Amino acid sequence: MPVSVHLVVAIVVLITGGLLTRLNLEWRPLPQPFRQSFTTRMDVIDSSFSAERCAYLHNRLLQRAIPNEATAVVERNLIARLVELSTGVARFSNPDSSPLNRFFSFLDPTSLSNSRYTSLTPDIHQPVPEAFWSDTFGHEPGVILLYGQNNADSPLDGGLFLDLHTYKVVWHWSPGPFPASDKFSREFLSRAPRPRFMNVAPGISAFSPETLYEIYPLEPDDSLRRTFSIEDLEENWFMINRRAGLYTDPDSVDWGDVRLIANSGLPTGSQFDGRCPLGPSRSPRLLEVLHHWASLVEDGTWKVDTDGVVTGNGWLDGPGQKLLTRPTVRTTKPAVLDNNLNGTDDPNHVGFLLLDPSIKRDAAAACEAIGESLISRSQIKAHTADFVSSLSYVAYAGRAQPPHLYHISDGAVAVDAHENLIFPPIPSRSIKLPVLCTQSSQKGQPGDAVATTSNQVTITSTGNTYIGYRNQKSFRFLGIPYADNPERFVHSVPYSKTKQTLNATAYAPQCPQYGAGAESCLFLNVQTPYLPKQGSKKGLRPVFFWIHGGGFVTGSAADAGTDGGNLASREDIVVVQIQYRLNTLGFLAIPGTDVTGNYGIADQINALQWVIKNIASFGGDPNQITIGGDSAGAGSVRALLGSPPANGKFQGAIAMSNLGGGVTLGLDSTYSTTYSSYLTVSESYNLAGQNIFLAAGCNQTALSEQIACLKNVPASIVSGLSSMARYVVQDGTYVNTQQLDVVNRNGSTAHVPAMFGVAHDDGSSIGATYPATPVASEVEGIQAALGISASYAQSVIDSGLFPLYDTGNITLDSFNVSARVATDSGFRCVDQATMFAAAQSGAFAASYYYEMDRAIGGYDPNLLGGAPETPGYPDGNPNLPYFRFHSGATAPFIFGNVSPIRDSNDLKAAQLNSGYFAQFVKTGQPNPSERYLTVRKYEETLHAVRQTGQWKQIKDENGPVRLLDYPSVSSGFVDVPQCAFLNYSLSYYVDGGL
Template sequence: MKSSSFLAVLGLCVGAAVARPATDLLFQNNLNYTDDANHNSFLLLDQRSTQALAAQACRDGFSETLVSTPQAKSSMSDLVSLLTYYGTPSVWLADGILEVRDGKLKFGPAKKGSSLPALCTQSTKASLSFQPVNQSATTTVRNSATKNTFTGYRNLKSFRFLGIPYSNSPGRWEYSSLNPSRNQAYNATAFGPSCFQTGSSKYSEDCLFLNVFTSHLPADGARTTRQLKPTLVWIHGGAFTGGSGADNTFDGANMVSRGDVVQVTINYRLSTLGFLALPGTNITGNYGLADQITALEWVKHNIEYFGGDPSRVTIYGQSAGAGSVRALLASPPARSLFSAAIAGSNLGGYDYGTTYSKYYTIEQEYQAAGMAVVNASGCDGQADVVACLRAVPPSTLVNQSTVARFVVVDGKYIVADQLDVRDRSKTANVPTLWGVMAEDGAPFLPYVTAGETRPQALQSVLPSPYQQAATANTSLFPIPSSTTNSSLNLFNLTAQVGTDVIFRCVDQATVYSALNHGVFPNAWFYQFERSYQTPGFDVNAPTCDAPKTKERPNGDTRLPYLRCHSGDLYYEFGTLGESRLPYRDALDLDFTRLIMDYWSSFVRSHDPNPSADYLEKRGYVQTIDLIRKSGQWRPVGKSKQGSVRLLDVPPRQSTYQRQQQCEVEGLPVDLYEAGK
């Protein structure tokens, strides 16, 4: 029997269709989107062959050519870093051989009998998701088990497969299951519709789609663990009532090209369509959470064909997405589907945040939301309430004044009223990364009113049992004096306390107990001291924006401003360019590089500290310099002092933040310990 490599060469010789070899899209991403036009990307085909066959593989597989010597010389610095990192010291060019020796490119003539990988051009120059792309730059991935194919496209930085249906398209208030299709050809060049929520009429109930961003494609249809990349699955936030995996804030091109991972973004059902639960019926809630689990099952069965490693999956969510991560850590059907977790700005504690970390029973959810939904839909007193609700237009349900948005104890997906951080048999035992914004809670609070006093301000954010102690303690709860605006200073106080009781205290207590009971093998914690607020969520503006001055019209980050909820997202995904926003100063760019290098390192190794070898081979000199100056990000540890990375330029290490305040507020670091 002839070997597969011989058959591939034979196919080339006789002009037959050639299976795509393993391919890497190479782009030296410095995260400066204004500089993208000055850099080229390349396709590295990991199949050794003659120069003629290499040229044919570029042409037949991608409608590209072998890179010429002048083209390579125009990208010398980038190619040194890229070929060094990918361990490919010699490649075919159109007019010879390119070698990397002693950190320099060497050009030479073709040598008879040489068998080398191909370095192909990559002619698509679009680097941002809204820019038009070359319609011929399509690529098809084939799942050899299901025989399904997915045709996506590439831009300057990544291969992109959009709008992939991951489920069986369940009916309203039916649980999703894995897409059972076989022998289907999917056009994955455009996002699928987002799930119904308030706003646009473009939403759909048939919305369970995901998107894959990758820089590596295995050989066509191959099942292999070689060169597979760690995979990041992003779960969007939005109060369980809004959001989409198609939001370009979370575009994966920068993460995969700079961080050497695969990124997946998902849709899941929202609002009443995703979270309604009615006692005594078969509507038992958590449909949106179950959708997330179905998406993870799709990743398990399919991601290897897109270059991702199904055994190294990190789930990552922010806000309600972090609430989802917390729930998935507790969910029995989910625990085997991921190997690490990131929860950014997870809510808990008091007031609005409570239900993100402590779950209602179905009866409690009915009292909080379900009854109002039934009444507002005109279904109260109907012989068949469920049938009545199924007939209500989806836009009506999601636009009611009260909607269902709560994770509930349904007995299958969620079996207890909160994450168990003291029993490792009931929670996923995976490395975790947690953190908050310095004033995460500010957008969730009303701005202070004229004449409002300090006691009144504290009463507005604290439950009554803790108001007196906080009001009396002016040393722990002073009014900041960072600005000349007394109202803003008072709001700064409520923002700090609101951040404590909705975000910080519960998350620190979660990590403390989980580590001390061996639930998490390791954990890291952060607090953002620098932020860039997303325009779509800028409540109480401009308190969360760096003040604009004549000298710095885009915002002066040296002046006081609140570091608010969602102000971390542009840094984590490197997507300021997607919103056409400027870097306010040089530190914004350095900070973006540092944060993405931390986050992608956690996905690759389950440790946010990127290895020195990785940074050096990639040529990430700015991050090397910042880490050299600031030292390693230390894990939290088991002590009550903990360890927290304060993220700024440069970053610095500290302990759990505002522990004494959390104690006075009734949310101490040992909140989850026995007797508390």
């Protein structure tokens, strides 16, 4: 098994071609008391030295030298990490793959077998034995392994460590016995997991000398395990040249007698090329590597100051960017907070950061490396309820292993069987326990916290580095590019740049809309409760992929109502919000040309692809993605469910207030129709195409000239025109059918669990227009609000299905009737029919439907206002009748961002409904387990779940559906007779409706 050996180098002496060349690496010394222990020298002897040079070396190192066999002797502690600076570790870095004022974190030998492929540094990887030995490419014992970026300019960039072979008796890996039979190496590795470590400086550990002595006991009868002092080398040169390794004087425990014996001509291992653990392409020699590293310091590529390694070549020079100078600890970092979703109560709660297990003396350094400290017993006792629930959940979720003890500043903490905090003694100084660090970022609401040098966090993924920050509730990465900046009216392609350091601490510009925004807008945001150790696939959280609404003409990923921080924190999932091209720039389609439309839909699929490729580095599971959206975002979800390029890229779907229908009461279509019934390219162009050209001033005769003209019109003008394209079209690639097929289970529709639902009064925002002047009768009011004839308005009244509630204001009362009709005809009926048909056919793996009966804010073009203000309810009384608007009114109850909280049930509804939706993201069904709610102390939610019972899948014409409020109510489908009257019966799709 490869064991990482990190060389603390003060002076490198190279003897080449008979000349002694001294390369001075001027590193700042360690602080006392470690300075003496780490004064280190490496002597590298090349095989081409002359007889005179041999004589020179006689008194210093060897009595004899064998041609073509060189020897490297490294003095002092050679298990320490790489070059040491004043207060931390300066690790050798590939300057092309990582910012040079950030630090690498190497693994100790005890952790190398934890996963199949472990990342040591950005793009520098350590294969574990199974991967390594399955294809060794002629690897020899004692080879010094160098791992570098596969597209690096030099094969010499990377990390240096010694490979000592292991054997089947120690680990049983699937390829079978390993080729090495070196007992020295076998015994070293068999003992390596046991030694104690001592803290050397923040972020690094080293074996204690006593442990080294235990690892290398002298066994005179075993020549392959003999240990040496420097004076012994002349008598044991044969072994040095045959067996590179770590040796010590058995009569001394002084670190100065611990040595690495290695041949400077040994290969450093082949360069990793992404296809196998060790690619066969290039294998620079150890001497070359040392030359290269030394030259990087000499030529100013690397410089050292009190803050660490900094660059002399300006790689990070940029306006207004102050990047992290603290070491980035490569450890799992869940942010844990007992989040009740009441933002005004946040200051009364304390969270913590949970780090990977370590021994006690390393725990404080681990916290310090991320700008925090070990949490104290007094802090825990001051917030007992928070810590009982949070630590109970950590254990319940398997985030920590028995005995569920945690390091704190003054001992350990645990939760006993009676849910009491206890502070037992640590069983052993060598035991590794999870570490509880303070969480000093106490601002948790969207927009409250900003990135600072103390709260920045850095991760790497697929060749790029992302700098985000943490607040009280989550790790936040904002404005991440997921696609290259596309040409206008050209489909986007995935983001292709590598070796980039991306500042993800601020929202990106919105896509052009009504004269504002920027065409370079294909960005996404990530809020996550968990950052895994680099390369780790353990503990990845489900992902909620959110697509904003806005009628395909407006919107962005920076909406505070759909910020994912609260949802990620309370429900332990990862939330992603994306932006996509809008209006004419995102949806113009022109028949007979290469302007085929659906650019915004293609952008969404590219964002999905980015998430699949990268989200594991942010703590998300790429195999557990649920797409969701409201309004046009819900329309996007509906389109993606039937889009061939999107098929297989997600595992669940949530559509909130999807539009459709509208062909009723004498109307050929309404605004809602095209969101669920897709136009052809020609139909779309006939509605808006030439009007767009004319409004933009592109009056050329030839269509090709008009297109060329429109491509050059500023985006601010195109997006602000009164005429614009906003239609998903049947382009033959992204959308192939007029309707989503929910009648057949034939693979054309994604076979995933799906949840659709509407707001109680969606139609009060879209579909019904409040009359500009008072009306004299109900017929007049309905006719004006719905834009229908008087006879059809009368038919609504005569049906008896939409009764008038008389408040004395006939204009308001008739609008109320019209809003119900508009909600049914443009939202409710189509969505209920969709889910009923899917439940009957099995088109979806599971079908759920809801109606949201509590809302706040939202789209109010009719200026109706929200819940009325009454004494005691300055922000509105939700217990009185009010319109539950479309678009944004219900999302805060799903994302946990309700503000202001009008009454206690607002908060309880947010807790309950976010739990339903998050559980659907986690498992494809919306029912959280009572055990989960009990462990998390979500008592109000537990009460409501028990009161209402299970939210079941749709089975037949009776549903069931869930009416969401606090508590929720199980019901049958809503307004079934009304929908039949409007020609959108429950069996509309089953009966072949279009």
